[in-house]
Amino acid sequence: MAKINEDLNREREKCSFNVKELTILMDGGPEKTKERKERENFMISKRDTYAGIPEDYLSYKEQYEKAVKKSVIVFGLVRRLQEEGKTTIHNYRDVLGNLLRASDVSTGFPLALHYIMFMPAIINQGTDEQTARWLPRAWDCNIIGSYAQTELGHGTFIRGLETTATYDPITKEFVLNSPTLTSYKWWGGGLGQTANYSIVVAQLYTKGECLGVHSFIVQVRDEETHMPLPGIKIGDIGSKLALNGINNGFLGFNNYRVPRNQMLMKHAQVLEDGTYVKSRNPKLNYGAMVFVRVVIAFDMANYLSKAATISVRYSAVRRQCQSKAGEQESQVLDYLTQQHKLLPAVAACYALKITANKLWDTFNTVNEELLAGNLQRLPEIHALACCLKAISTYDTATFIETCRLACGGHGYMHSSNLPTTYSSAVAACTYEGDNTVLLLQTARFLAKTWQEIDNETGKLTPTVEYLKTTKSKGFSHKWLNTTDNIVYGFEVVSMRKIASCVQNMQKRVASGMTFEDAWNMSSIQLVAAAEAHCRVIILSTFNSEIKELTKTTSPELKRVLSQLVDLYSVYWALEKLSDLLQYTTINHEDVDGLRSWYEDLLTQLRPNAVGLVDAFDLKDEMLNSTLGSYDGRAYERLLEAALKSPLNSEPVNHTFHKYLKPFMLGKL
Ligand SMILES: CCCCCCCCCCCCCCCCCCCCCC(=O)SCCNC(=O)CCNC(=O)[C@H](O)C(C)(C)COP(=O)(O)OP(=O)(O)OC[C@H]1O[C@@H](n2cnc3c(N)ncnc32)[C@H](O)[C@@H]1OP(=O)(O)O
Numbered sequence: 001m002a003k004i005n006e007d008l009n010r011e012r013e014k015c016s017f018n019v020k021e022l023t024i025l026m027d028g029g030p031e032k033t034k035e036r037k038e039r040e041n042f043m044i045s046k047r048d049t050y051a052g053i054p055e056d057y058l059s060y061k062e063q064y065e066k067a068v069k070k071s072v073i074v075f076g077l078v079r080r081l082q083e084e085g086k087t088t089i090h091n092y093r094d095v096l097g098n099l100l101r102a103s104d105v106s107t108g109f110p111l112a113l114h115y116i117m118f119m120p121a122i123i124n125q126g127t128d129e130q131t132a133r134w135l136p137r138a139w140d141c142n143i144i145g146s147y148a149q150t151e152l153g154h155g156t157f158i159r160g161l162e163t164t165a166t167y168d169p170i171t172k173e174f175v176l177n178s179p180t181l182t183s184y185k186w187w188g189g190g191l192g193q194t195a196n197y198s199i200v201v202a203q204l205y206t207k208g209e210c211l212g213v214h215s216f217i218v219q220v221r222d223e224e225t226h227m228p229l230p231g232i233k234i235g236d237i238g239s240k241l242a243l244n245g246i247n248n249g250f251l252g253f254n255n256y257r258v259p260r261n262q263m264l265m266k267h268a269q270v271l272e273d274g275t276y277v278k279s280r281n282p283k284l285n286y287g288a289m290v291f292v293r294v295v296i297a298f299d300m301a302n303y304l305s306k307a308a309t310i311s312v313r314y315s316a317v318r319r320q321c322q323s324k325a326g327e328q329e330s331q332v333l334d335y336l337t338q339q340h341k342l343l344p345a346v347a348a349c350y351a352l353k354i355t356a357n358k359l360w361d362t363f364n365t366v367n368e369e370l371l372a373g374n375l376q377r378l379p380e381i382h383a384l385a386c387c388l389k390a391i392s393t394y395d396t397a398t399f400i401e402t403c404r405l406a407c408g409g410h411g412y413m414h415s416s417n418l419p420t421t422y423s424s425a426v427a428a429c430t431y432e433g434d435n436t437v438l439l440l441q442t443a444r445f446l447a448k449t450w451q452e453i454d455n456e457t458g459k460l461t462p463t464v465e466y467l468k469t470t471k472s473k474g475f476s477h478k479w480l481n482t483t484d485n486i487v488y489g490f491e492v493v494s495m496r497k498i499a500s501c502v503q504n505m506q507k508r509v510a511s512g513m514t515f516e517d518a519w520n521m522s523s524i525q526l527v528a529a530a531e532a533h534c535r536v537i538i539l540s541t542f543n544s545e546i547k548e549l550t551k552t553t554s555p556e557l558k559r560v561l562s563q564l565v566d567l568y569s570v571y572w573a574l575e576k577l578s579d580l581l582q583y584t585t586i587n588h589e590d591v592d593g594l595r596s597w598y599e600d601l602l603t604q605l606r607p608n609a610v611g612l613v614d615a616f617d618l619k620d621e622m623l624n625s626t627l628g629s630y631d632g633r634a635y636e637r638l639l640e641a642a643l644k645s646p647l648n649s650e651p652v653n654h655t656f657h658k659y660l661k662p663f664m665l666g667k668l
């Protein structure tokens with residue numbers, strides 16, 4: 001093994017806690033760590049055959065072809081583990097999450113939507129009969145599905161979708177049509193060339209009446225030849241900022257027929273004679289989206305952990321400028337400004353992972369209640385998934401970009417893997433619901449909840465209980481000198497912001513504005529209120545879960561994790577200072593106190609920075625970065641990667657003779 005950079009060696013020597021203990025804690029136990037490592041090692045053993053050519057230099061088509069080849073390996077293993085009884089509906093998140101984390105495909109998987117939306121839509125929205133018919137084939141990948149909801153003209157406004165599915169009671173089929181250019185399906189992952197089936201979301205017409213959007217299982221390509229079926233126009237939508245392996249596609253229909261039993265009918269049905277039977281709640285049809293929003297929050301922690309590992313390790317080996325004349329140049333990690341860029345990002349990895357795990361558990365609990373017919377918590381889980389998806393994606397993208405900038409010029413290199421990590425993660429701010437739109441959904445739920453509190457009607461669901469408590473207790477002066485107090489401060493901010501939005505809207509409506517206009521005029525504040533609520537959820541979950549988890553850890557680990565929670569809460573208190581000053585009774589002394597506490601925390605955590613990212617246990621093959629490798633040989637790797645540039649395969653490029661030389665001689 002190559003020699004490890006001396007600075008990194010020193011960092012590891014001075015780490016005050018046991019890195020393995022933290023890894024195991026975050027995995028959920030030694031058995032889980034072992035399983036994860038086995039899955040990751042398998043993926044790493046399947047490193048690819050495009051030897052020597054970094055992915056960035058592959059053409060668009062080659063990137064897709066590599067992504068297909070890799071998908072078959074990843075999902076082939078999932079299938080094998082399933083045959084051996086090792087992948088079940090209970091652990092698929094971990095299995096897939098581990099395999100995808102360890103894959104060397106940075107362009108995304110064209111089979112992702114098959115697992116992440118096609119199957120969940122069948123599970124969530126299919127009848128028992130439909131699930132029995134379609135799920136085994138999908139689970140075995142005998143058929144490959146996509147999710148075609150968004151159209152050229154509409155993504156956010158699902159009720160505005162234009163694709164039609166008109167029931168024909170004579171043949172007992174739905175006839176699918178794309179009546180306008182803007183009704184063409186656009187974006188479906190894997191839809192371009194990969195899938196042969198798709199969930200298609202369309203306006204249902206029966207007995208001459210439009211009954212709103214419903215989901216259909218639609219075959220789009222022949223199962224043998226893979227040719228598009230007659231009546232189907234399908235293709236790839238072209239190159240994007242990143243994720244070019246995902247194979248997003250377009251889809252149009254011309255009188256294309258599907259049998260009646262291919263409308264997903266768990267919640268609403270069309271009977272043979274065309275009679276429509278309503279769902280208990282039409283939003284149950286949006287179940288797959290809620291599920292994916294939960295998965296995305298979970299996925300974000302992975303993206304951010306990669307960026308944080310790369311930038312922290314690099315900052316330990318990068319030396320720049322002399323802090324004191326005559327001394328050795330400083331590791332850039334020793335600059336407080338650098339710690340301010342990186343350590344909140346490290347803390348956010350832990351905060352997001354822990355909150356996403358909790359959200360996953362809440363989602364499963366609520367889903368079981370929904371299956372048992374109890375819809376009481378449906379609005380709450382929707383509001384929770386919306387805001388956590390929005391804030392986790394926004395924070396992740398922002399922190400990754402900060403990590404990239406913290407690596408100076410080398411962070412701009414594709415070989416650092418930071419540009420690709422950023423451009424892949426930032427897509428999540430848009431897909432599965434634009435973040436602003438999702439925060440407005442959460443705000444809608446909060447505004448309703450506030451009115452219930454005001455009117456003392458209804459029973460509050462657990463995640464908004466604090467609004468009532470803080471309303472009655474208020475914020476008599478508390479020093480923001482503990483995380484518990486900061487969390488309480490944020491609860492008050494959230495409560496007051498929601499109260500103020502509702503009050504403003506009521507005033508506007510009383511002065512003659514329509515409710516819709518009053519909503520639009522208040523929407524900047526509503527988005528901020530939803531964000532504040534989400535900050536409460538993340539901060540309080542991180543705080544309480546770490547307290548719980550560290551009951552059984554070593555005191556050394558407990559100390560560093562408590563510092564991490566404090567750092568995260570103080571960071572956000574300082575970021576949201578204007579809110580705290582406006583809505584609580586803190587004063588300038590509190591602010592001074594927060595600032596010096598923050599500086600102390602950065603200094604306390606500095607010696608453990610490398611240990612905290614080592615604990616993510618991301619192997620070099622997974623980081624795929626010249627800057628972030630375990631041995632810290634950043635400069636050697638940068639040069640090695642530069643030599644792989646296709647331009648270096650010949651000493652003189654032909655353009656010299658064709659253009660440059662004639663130009664230099666004044667002949668062009
Ligand atoms: C089995 C194996 C599994 C394996 C898993 C393994 C995992 C492990 C591997 C990890 C790797 C991960 C990789 C990830 C890669 C991802 C790839 C990319 C994926 C990207 C896919 C997409 O991108 S796919 C398209 C998504 N496209 C949207 O996301 C549109 C947004 N747009 C809306 O979502 C609606 O349009 C919008 C705004 C709500 C308004 O809907 P609308 O107009 O109908 O409703 P209104 O606003 O009028 O609201 C009327 C009332 O409905 C309430 N309500 C609304 N929605 C509700 C809901 N869902 N549930 C309950 N209630 C709801 C609302 O709160 C109101 O309630 P109330 O009346 O009481 O106030």
Ligand SMILES: Cc1cc2nc3c(=O)[nH]c(=O)nc-3n(C[C@H](O)[C@H](O)[C@H](O)COP(=O)(O)OP(=O)(O)OC[C@H]3O[C@@H](n4cnc5c(N)ncnc54)[C@H](O)[C@@H]3O)c2cc1C
Pocket residue numbers: 113147148149150153154155156157186187188189243248427430431432433434435436437440
């Ligand atoms: C990488 C990627 C993969 C995707 N995969 C899929 C897929 O597999 N299947 C699928 O069906 N779709 C997919 N999508 C589409 C995605 O779900 C939509 O792009 C997303 O829901 C946003 O919708 P939009 O594009 O219509 O944005 P728009 O709604 O047009 O947003 C444009 C702007 O308008 C604002 N806006 C819109 N409505 C409101 C409002 N009511 N109030 C305030 N502001 C508003 C938004 O905030 C935004 O600033 C994918 C998208 C991406 C980028």
